[in-house]
Amino acid sequence: MRIVSRNLPSYIQDGLYKEKEHRSIWNKLIGEEIDFFKFSSKSTESFSFDNNDAGIYSFIKNKLENLKSQGISNIDIEEILEKDIANYYTISSNAITNEINRKNLYNIMDDNILDCFDLIINYINKQLNHTLNSNIYTAFALHINTLIRRINNDKPIVNPNLSKIKKLYKKEFQIALGIREILENTLNISVPLEECGYLALFLVPEMKFSDSIDDMVKIIVIAHGESTASSMKDVVSKLLGEDCIIAIDAPIEISAAEILNKLRDIIKNTKSNGGYLLLVDMGSFTTFAEIIEDEFNIPAKVVPLVSTLHVLEAARKALMKSSLNSIYKDVLMVNSYINVGKNNKPPEKKKTLILSACLTGKGGSIAIKNFLKDTFTIDENIFEIMVIDCLDKNNFINNINNLYEKYNILFIVTPFSLDINMNIPHFTMYEVLNLSTKAKIQELLDVETTLANMPEVLKENITAIPSNNLYEKIMNFIASVEKSLNIFISHKKKVELILHLAFAINRLITNEDMVEYSNKTSIKKSYNKLYSTVKSSLIPIETYFSIKLTDDEICYIMDFIIN
CATH class of the missing domain: 3.40.50 (Rossmann fold)
Structure with missing residues (x-):
């Protein structure tokens, strides 16, 4: 199949040309012949849902907490973690050399970051007296790339089990400290000590398992066009050296009902308790996740307006066997990484x-x-x-x-x-x-004075989030609702709404219980347009803070606007 620009929707073309790494992918793949892939997978293991950072960050936190709660000794914990960590990164083996991996990574990483990564790999090889295998090499590179983005975008890095990781993996942690020094000296950034715990986990001695990859969350791409979904799938498969994505192309002449039936057939043949992440472009496809959940009683989520970069992030985290919720949050974060630049100046505050x-x-x-x-x-x-x-x-x-x-x-x-x-x-x-x-x-x-002083009020009362970012995101949400519905929310009501939403976001981030809304079904039915507007306007907040506001919380917000 030959990939040409006319096969792709305009928003994907724009995304491919917007950033340097996207243009590299695009220029490299134009006119290249892509092989045909077959899909086959099964799954029996269920995945838990959480609100912690995705991928490796949540894996260690959840695993250590679970083992500790069972009263397991440190020695046993070490044996269990060694096995699980190896399994966490074990991907169906492919004979991909690090040289090929590096060539692929050049397409998605800045030159200075990749050069720094080379220094890190040389340092690791000298310390361990062996080279990282291809899959760990790729996963480690992408982790470093994500780490640098998080630091440049002031995203917090928390590791509540740092002392345990230092104790279990002393040698690896010392090497991680050296990696930290290389990152700081080469890229002129400050790497938190907590991150060294996560870096160390990539260096844990590899163990071989015959476990299949059938336990991972299934990633399904659905997009309008003769080969749009297949094209994105093929690009990502080539970059990762893995075949882990299911593509459903939706030619314009085929109805949404027929596409839904194709999806149903795939679900029947690839049952997964881990769940399904649907990456779709637009229209009625955005409703498919709810239908799948209802019909098959399995967890499913959907991300609209996807690009190749979204598919890449989803596939990478699925191969690491992250949970559905973790993958979903990380894919949403792709938008913030694209839109937030290092040198962006804060908007001038107007009187x-x-x-x-x-x-x-x-x-x-x-x-x-x-x-x-x-x-x-x-x-x-x-x-x-x-x-x-x-x-x-x-x-x-x-x-x-x-x-x-x-x-x-x-x-x-x-x-x-x-x-x-x-x-x-x-x-x-x-x-x-x-x-x-x-x-x-x-x-x-x-x-108005109270409204202007809200960042200070939030700073004194909200501890888990930078107050200025929180205030700005909530005000943008309010402005979006006002514009979409052509309404005006009084400043007094805005003050109340800011406080309510800020504390709700804080509770989600700190994993506190949310309050149930007693009349949820009725208010959603009576104010369907308002519900849809509020839900869609909250997406930037959910993306930025990596959270998912419940329907109960959306209904409380609707109350403020209705009243």
């Missing part, structure tokens, strides 16, 4: 405007500005009183519209009544000067 208007912009509006400053407590770090003219009503309205697009406008004071189709409080000069609106204006100022 909230109070508009004071008069016919010339030089008379009564200035008097009102001074009156407001003398009468009310106005924090100049938060608010700016701007004087404008309103001699020409059309120009005046256009001016307000332009400011409304760029700034948050708290209220407007004019010499006359104003009829504008915007959710901006308005007062006449007379109402302001006779103080009949004093209480209302003071409330607006107080609520």
Whole structure:
């Protein structure tokens, strides 16, 4: 099968050309003949669901906690972990040399990172007196690549069992400390000590097992087009040197019902208690996971708008036998890795405007500005009183519209009544000067001041997340809901919603119990559009913090908006 650009949807083409590593993959594979692959897999082992970091990070944490809770001795723990770690990285063997692996890795890793990885491999070979096998080599390289991305994007790295890993694998941990030094000196980054525990696990003596790969989560790619899904599958299979993806191509003339039946047949022939991750492009395919869960009583999740990079991450984690939930969260994180750059500057914080208007912009509006400053407590770090003219009503309205697009406008004071189709409080000069609106204006100022100080409030009360990032993500969520539904959420209600959602996110990250919503079915049915909007608008938050907000929590958020 020949892969050409017209076989791929436009969003995949854009993604392939957006970043350097994507262009490398694209340029390398254009016009190349791809072999035909057969798929066959079975599974009996079930996977647990958790909210911890995916892959190796959650594997060791969960395993050690489980063994400790059973009262198993440290010696037995060491034997069990050695076996499980080897099994964790054991992939059906292929005769792939490290030279070929390195050539493939060049397509997905920056030159400086790959050069640093070469230094690390040379160091490991000298310390261990043997070379890493092909599969561990690839997995280790991708882990290093992900580690550097996490550090550059200020993602936390937590290892609550560091002391146990140091005790169980003393030699490997000492080598990991050397790897840490190479990373820091070569790439000018700071690697947390906790990460050394995870690096050490890649160096544990390899053990051979005859375990099949049938226990891993099944990755199924479904995309519109004659060969779109197959193309992504073939690229990833070639990069990883493994055949672990099921592709379902969906030509435009074939109905969604027929594609669903194909999926049903695949599920019947590849039963997996570990579950299924559906990577789809768009449309009704996004509903297939729920259907599969209901019909087959097995866990399934779906990720829409997928690219080759999403498929690569899913396949890599599936080969490591990560749980469905872990793979799902890591695939969602691909978007944040693409969009967040090292040198991105934080957006400039803009003040909230109070508009004071008069016919010339030089008379009564200035008097009102001074009156407001003398009468009310106005924090100049938060608010700016701007004087404008309103001699020409059309120009005046256009001016307000332009400011409304760029700034948050708290209220407007004019010499006359104003009829504008915007959710901006308005007062006449007379109402302001006779103080009949004093209480209302003071409330607006107080609520806006509270809103502006929310990052500090969150910083004092939310410990698991950087407060500025949390505040920004929640405000973006609120703006998305307002825009999608063409509604305005009052600043007072925003304060309540920010606090509620911040604590909900914090509870998920710290694995605390969530509160059940008693009337969930009814509110979802009555406000179906609102439910869909809130759920989709929460995806950036879920992606950034690697969490999944429950339907109960979505219903609580809906309550804030409805009321």
